[in-house]
Amino acid sequence: MASGSERRPRWKRRAWIAGVAVLVILVAAAGYGAWFGSEQAIGVVHYGTSNTRVLTVQGDLVTLEQTPESGKPGTYWLEWSGTYSMLGDVVSRAPGRVTRKVLRGPTPSVGTPGWFGNVPPGDPEVAWGIGYTEIMVHTELGPAPAWYVPGKGATWVVAVHGQNGRRKAELKILPVVHRLGLPFLDISYRNDEGAPPSPDGLLHLGDSEWRDLEAALRQAQTMGARRFILYGTSMGGQIAGQFLDRSSLANLVDRVIMDAPMIDVRMTGEQGARNFHLPAFAAGLSSQVIKWRTGVDTDRLSLIRHPPKIRPPLLLIHTVPDTDHPIQEARDLVAAGRRLGWKIQFEPFAQGGHTEAWNVDRARYDRLVRDFLSPARGTL
Template identity: 35%
Template sequence: MVVSRRAAMRGASPALVAGVKGALTVLSVALAGTLALLAAGSVRMARKVVTPAGRVPDTRILSLDTAAQTITLSRTSDTELPGRYGLFTTGTADYVKLGSVLSESETSVTRKLLTHVGTDARLAPDAAFSGWYFDRPEQLHLPFTSELIGATVGPCPAWLFPAGDGDVWVIQVHGRGTTRAECLRAVPLFHSLGITSLVVSYRNDGEAPRSRAGAYTLGATEWRDVDAAVGFARRRGARRIIVMGWSMGGAIALQLSLNSAHTDAIAGLILESPVVDWRIVLEYQARAQRVPSAVSGLAIEALKSEWASPLTRTGGGIPFDRLDVVARAAELRHPILILHSDDDGFVPSDASHDLVVARPDLVELEVFDVARHTKLWNYDQARWSDSIRSWLDARGVTSALAGAED
């Protein structure tokens, strides 16, 4: 004879019934608590992705030798890299340039200082390692003017470095959490090729105006500010425009290529360590920070959703499908050069490789190793420059400039 669960419970002792109900209550509370923790964690992650933030220290100054002009830093995957870099500091200097590694141990790296630091210098221990190298346009010793680009969000500051006859321009787009100074190291190369450089800002980057929500949309709206810069360049005489994007600036450049009304003037894209698919990047960073996949998955879903925007403070859903350029590869129409390191450490190169496979007719990938995120110029300036120069020459850009000069 089969006895129903309800009947069995009716025949059970009061103590057993109370025990079962208590266990169910505990399980329910535990489940609710777990879900609440997952939800809270996902909201925190989502906000972190789209909220413009200041520079976060990632190394420590262990010692400073002003006589020898050397500095010793805690060892990280970045501070041990060969090449020339910068260091954001606080104290008597806010930024110093760094040269080659002179010595290293398991925990520290000593590098040559390329910015003179006086004997009275006082620098706080916490510092941030940088690939910028140049942090002000005056350091390039090239003529430039400060401009304002009339975007829909308001006037966006830019630096204009004229070169050649003004027919060919490159518009430089910086990445997430940085400013336009990130792009300065590319200007001398383009200037030597007779290409005018316009180094731009965009909404919520700390220099351009703030949007209503004050949050990044990961390229979904920022491209409009760069599109305004393309219009500015055309009014100033540009006939062929290269758009160069760094990191998230690569995502912005790709959205510009797909959506701009000035598509006929865009001669191609150069992407340095670019974001090609945000979901791959966010999942990679979550794993690197040991964030549970359930939390990162919920964070992405929250960012996608209109209903969650009051919690994520995005002002609307992030269109991850539109930002996935591998999936939209058939829509691409401009030649693209990608410079990406397989050892990037922040934006994995997987999607860059996938884009070449999807559009080998348009996309060329120059693969680096050892070099870290947006630090390819710093690690191997000669190869980085030769890659860009050769690609421009193959597109007929540099040869046309040489002909114009003749």
């Protein structure tokens, strides 16, 4: 039988082994969380084609399989087999299903799988019946496609989509821009479908993508553009912000519109950690992993702490319930703007998810954009 003095060292050894095991597990979990967080921020994603299914059709009423997307209130689109319908607000609900009215486009057949989304489908012609030309912007990495809708005068609206988005996301603003007669350029940038990849195959959260926006403006100059209005959604807002801070062309920008922009990458990362039920410190670890993988200092990507050198009037639109880029980012930018004398028109929307202000209240959104852009008609 072991004596008490023998049992004590054995107990201490077991406790030490258990402590080491727990530490290894915690370190592994923290490492996984940090890598996962970095992948959510800088990984390149090209989306699939189906997230709901048509269950029944009655006249112009379509009943869809209810999903977190298809059950949202507001105006959205359903794409399938190369075509689409614009769907209005929810008419009725039942367990597992939601019924909406077809506002525009054909009615899908029962059983059709489709992609229910908050951005217009296709190109300007498909989405709104507006003619356009596809041009290639000569970026430092190679040609990147852009949609050009002609207009009058030398002040162009240039649109920049968000993280892992597509050009069609920016088409919500096109009808207003087109009615005002302003030329419209909807660009792609590195890692987009059809655009060249970045050297490391990763997103840089605006830290390098702004150079593709600069290339687009230089090409627009060769086509007659002299002044610019930037429209950026989600990460597109951060790209616009970095352009205003770093580009020699920034002083040619008259106005900026940002919709749910990534204003502060650190705050966005902290929100992402909350979304995935990770501890708060995971966001800081993810930032370190992002820096290791890309060389990007995410603390530098804060328009609040590091406002751009050029600060034209800004229309800032943001939905209060946004769980991708928390509205506190927008509020903090407005506060910083007051201290700097930066003219920011802040327009929060009480409903809607990320970049869904247009979807939940199109009339208000269009009015805000029209009123903000209307002075540009004086430069035609």
